[in-house]
Amino acid sequence: MRRSSLPLLRCPRCRRGPLLAESDGEAIHFGPARCASCAAVYPIAEGILDLAGGETRPRRSLAQWLMESTVVARAYERSVRPFFAGLDAESEQLLLRALLAPQAGEAILDLSCGSGIHACRMAHDTGELRVLGLDRSAPMLHEAAHHLTEAGTTVDLIRGEAADLPFGDASLDAVLNVASLHLYPDPAAVLRQVARVLVPGGRLVCATLLPERLQPLDRLEARAGVHRYDETTLRSLCESAGLQRFERIRLAPWIVFRAERA
């Protein structure tokens, strides 16, 4: 966690802030961050700022339970992700980067970054970006921290909730959200949060799963916590959240869309 990234954050308890670190220096590996408004204390360990605390959702879906297991997090990039990916890793990175069009000096959030595959690559390839990664899963974030150390690059890693983003209003230039929207119990709430934290004209690039042709399969998946949305629904969720200029590419079973904060 970089000290200079703390002003982008707000306290998840009082929704104000600012969050202040107690230790000196730009790179904070351990030590608490404290809310200057309500005095809530949040730990930073191995560079990961935990804004979700010990709280776990009372009814976590099976899919999200798996995402929060150490076994799945360790196997995710090598064995799980390639199985579901629509494109090879290189083509996927190029497509997402082209749609996101990051500019030097911008603050970019990889929302539900998982093991950090995109955040890590973006920070590594485009040195002048401020890249942040947020996820609920502590084991996934530990994987991300490990990959970042190996790559010798920096991403601010935050444990937090997508439906209650711990960032200030209009604090980010772009949000990337890959392979995660279908896991959220309330995607409308997440998109509203994305619109809130984006600057006017800020971009969202999102890749999620389209419905299967076989509806019983979708129903089965929904019971495990995977909810697929068609293009019309996604477009209307974006519009309702205040995200306009919806454009999309269909790479069935995936849809990759881009929208901008009004």
Ligand SMILES: C[S@@+](CC[C@H](N)C(=O)[O-])C[C@H]1O[C@@H](n2cnc3c(N)ncnc32)[C@H](O)[C@@H]1O
């Ligand atoms: C399939 S992984 C995708 C990870 C990464 N974006 C990628 O493309 O490899 C989905 C991620 O979404 C995260 N996630 C699911 N629900 C979340 C929520 N409500 N808030 C934050 N992260 C969430 C999971 O913990 C998991 O790491």
